Amino acid sequence: MTSLWRIFWLELTSLLRSWTAPMLVAASIGWMFASERILVTDATEEGGREMVVRYGLGGVFALLVVALLAAATGSIASEREAKRLQLTQVRPVSAFSIAWGKFLALVAVGAAALALPCAMTALSPRFSGRMCNHVSHPAMESPRAEAEKMYDFYMADPDTPPEAKKAKKAVVLRLLEQRAKDNYMTVQTNETVSWSFPSLATRLDTDKPPSVRLRFSNDFDMRDDVRGQVLADGLLGVVSNITKTAVVVPLVAGWTKCEPGVVSFRNDGKSPVMLRPRQDVELLVEAGPFGWNILRAYVVMVSVLAFVVAFGVFLGAGLSRPVALFTAMVMLAVSEMSPSVVDQYPDQLETDRIDRIGLAITRFVERGTKSVSSLSPLSLVADDDCVEVGDAASTFALDFVALPALLCALSALLIRRKQEP
Amino acid sequence: MDEGVIRLEKVSKTFRDFWLRPTVAAVDSLDLEVRRGEVFGLLGPNGSGKSTTIKMILGLLSPSAGKVSLFGLAPSAKAARARLGYLPELSYLHPFLTARETLMYYAGLCGLPRKAAKERSDQLLEMVKLSDVAGRAVGGFSKGMARRIALASALIGKPELLVLDEPTSGLDPVSTKEVKTLVKALAKKGMTVLTTSHLLADSQDICDRVMILNRGKCVAEGKVSELGESLEDFFLAKVGSGDDFALADFLA
Numbered sequence: 001m002t003s004l005w006r007i008f009w010l011e012l013t014s015l016l017r018s019w020t021a022p023m024l025v026a027a028s029i030g031w032m033f034a035s036e037r038i039l040v041t042d043a044t045e046e047g048g049r050e051m052v053v054r055y056g057l058g059g060v061f062a063l064l065v066v067a068l069l070a071a072a073t074g075s076i077a078s079e080r081e082a083k084r085l086q087l088t089q090v091r092p093v094s095a096f097s098i099a100w101g102k103f104l105a106l107v108a109v110g111a112a113a114l115a116l117p118c119a120m121t122a123l124s125p126r127f128s129g130r131m132c133n134h135v136s137h138p139a140m141e142s143p144r145a146e147a148e149k150m151y152d153f154y155m156a157d158p159d160t161p162p163e164a165k166k167a168k169k170a171v172v173l174r175l176l177e178q179r180a181k182d183n184y185m186t187v188q189t190n191e192t193v194s195w196s197f198p199s200l201a202t203r204l205d206t207d208k209p210p211s212v213r214l215r216f217s218n219d220f221d222m223r224d225d226v227r228g229q230v231l232a233d234g235l236l237g238v239v240s241n242i243t244k245t246a247v248v249v250p251l252v253a254g255w256t257k258c259e260p261g262v263v264s265f266r267n268d269g270k271s272p273v274m275l276r277p278r279q280d281v282e283l284l285v286e287a288g289p290f291g292w293n294i295l296r297a298y299v300v301m302v303s304v305l306a307f308v309v310a311f312g313v314f315l316g317a318g319l320s321r322p323v324a325l326f327t328a329m330v331m332l333a334v335s336e337m338s339p340s341v342v343d344q345y346p347d348q349l350e351t352d353r354i355d356r357i358g359l360a361i362t363r364f365v366e367r368g369t370k371s372v373s374s375l376s377p378l379s380l381v382a383d384d385d386c387v388e389v390g391d392a393a394s395t396f397a398l399d400f401v402a403l404p405a406l407l408c409a410l411s412a413l414l415i416r417r418k419q420e421p
Numbered sequence: 422m423d424e425g426v427i428r429l430e431k432v433s434k435t436f437r438d439f440w441l442r443p444t445v446a447a448v449d450s451l452d453l454e455v456r457r458g459e460v461f462g463l464l465g466p467n468g469s470g471k472s473t474t475i476k477m478i479l480g481l482l483s484p485s486a487g488k489v490s491l492f493g494l495a496p497s498a499k500a501a502r503a504r505l506g507y508l509p510e511l512s513y514l515h516p517f518l519t520a521r522e523t524l525m526y527y528a529g530l531c532g533l534p535r536k537a538a539k540e541r542s543d544q545l546l547e548m549v550k551l552s553d554v555a556g557r558a559v560g561g562f563s564k565g566m567a568r569r570i571a572l573a574s575a576l577i578g579k580p581e582l583l584v585l586d587e588p589t590s591g592l593d594p595v596s597t598k599e600v601k602t603l604v605k606a607l608a609k610k611g612m613t614v615l616t617t618s619h620l621l622a623d624s625q626d627i628c629d630r631v632m633i634l635n636r637g638k639c640v641a642e643g644k645v646s647e648l649g650e651s652l653e654d655f656f657l658a659k660v661g662s663g664d665d666f667a668l669a670d671f672l673a
């Protein structure tokens with residue numbers, strides 16, 4: 001344990017005295033101030049708040065990911081190249097302690113550099129009194145289950161393309177699953193549609209009535225006016241003449257009773273509206289103040305930074321510094337792009353071989369980095385959505401503890417195995 | 422029976438390229454034993470396999486064949502490393518640390534409690550005459566000062582075996598003499614020392630026994646006193662005088 005803390009202390013001292021850590025902290029705070037002056041908002045309070053969270057804090061987070069990844073790739077590689085690592089290796093110190101000590105020091109710097117901008121945001125008068133909301137979605141069959149149900153019908157359908165009929169079942173199921181996720185429903189004029197929210201009955205607090213968030217997509221993507229009523233457990237909300245695609249409808253005590261645990265929407269507008277129930281209908285229940293939400297988001301971001309640092313340490317343990325740095329940056333770019341590529345090109349029925357290979361590689365990277373990219377805490381905070389304690393805890397356990405421990409163990413193996421003549 | 426502190430049995434090391442094809446046979450079937458309390462010199466021209474042998478003894482390289490043991494244990498064993506001090510050919514210090522912090526760092530790695538580490542650091546700083554600059558970053562040290570702090574770092578854990586790779590490299594004649602005196606004093610106290618040096622006169626002064634390596638093989642081994650009056654003459658006879666280089670003809 002002593003040797004672990006000595007290595008932690010050495011790395012931290014190096015980061016402080018080489019000005020790496022102070023520069024990172026200064027750049028983080030500097031960007032928070034600069035972003036408010038440089039970036040242009042839509043001049044609304046809401047837009048200003050979103051800008052601070054998405055682009056102020058988001059910029060700091062992006063900066064830290066890149067800077068810490070670069071520092072992490074060099075932490076072991078540069079020590080080895082300067083022959084200082086061998087002086088530590090000949091002491092009674094485990095290779096795991098070397099990797100873990102360096103990892104902890106880099107994460108400590110990242111956590112400190114992120115803490116100040118987060119604290120600045122939490123204490124800003126702009127966010128004073130803001131509350132965040134638990135978000136729940138309608139209880140529906142999973143896209144996978146829906147895809148499995150549709151499979152036989154789809155394969156028997158004469159309109160199904162011949163490429164799909166020749167494809168493997170797993171490929172077709174993935175295609176149908178993506179379609180199920182993106183499945184739009186149309187609500188005709190004067191039509192009422194309902195969705196079941198099992199959480200509604202247990203969570204509903206009459207002192208703090210919930211809201212419903214709806215995202216509409218009109219026919220032909222035109223933004224016509226939307227009018228209607230939202231009903232939930234005796235509460236009523238009115239959607240009136242909105243042109244936004246997303247609207248939050250606060251519910252108040254109404255006169256209409258409806259089925260318990262059910263949210264309904266009646267389209268009172270002149271034209272039909274479209275939405276994807278799985279993604280576009282959300283029940284919002286007040287969850288607590290903004291400060292606690294940003295604290296949970298901070299835990300998630302530090303955990304993601306920890307995973308990135310551990311990955312950098314791992315690459316640096318096995319490769320020379322320039323190669324490790326290049327590999328890390330390419331992996332980072334691909335992992336950032338892969339979710340949108342997979343989302344935009346879900347079709348597995350590509351006939352071009354190169355395209356198929358490219359998609360397969362992208363999907364592989366997307367799966368490997370899902371733990372990092374699946375939870376986007378700043379998007380949640382910007383939308384006043386709660387970063388759930390369970391999600392923060394599981395991200396911490398996976399990205400701060402389990403994956404770094406595994407990567408540091410592999411780094412230790414590489415440190416022991418890598419032999420320099 | 423006298424315990425062999427270091428024992429190499431038929432040890433070979435062949436470096437391989439990316440495709441695992443053998444490139445250099447750095448050490449070839451080497452047998453070596455260093456006994457407790459002796460000062461052993463590993464001599465040889467450049468590329469003779471001295472550094473590779475030392476790295477195998479330290480556990481930084483694994484042998485391609487044969488067996489290396491340190492205090493009867495594998496060189497990678499923590500128990501063996503806890504009894505070892507190592508001074509590399511160049512000092513390789515952490516430039517941002519001060520002299521005292523450098524010693525405290527290595528003391529921590531050796532598991533010394535904080536108070537004992539501080540006392541030992543002060544003693545060693547005094548011994549290598551760097552107490553006055555104990556608070557200065559070692560990155561700004563001269564080569565000689567860096568060498569002395571590296572030597573102090575090697576001694577911080579009170580090792581039983583001290584491995585010195587070119588210990589007098591970069592030192593002025595006064596400091597060289599001091600290092601030689603120190604090695605003799607440590608040997609007198611019972612410390613085992615394994616040293617390499619290009620300066621044969623230095624080895625002659627401090628070593629009890631030497632081994633001469635050439636192209637990875639042992640060409641001679643024995644007590645310094647048994648190898649003739651001049652170690653240099655003996656060395657040149659064993660590994661070649663270098664006359665075939667014909668520098669004078671080249672320059673003419």
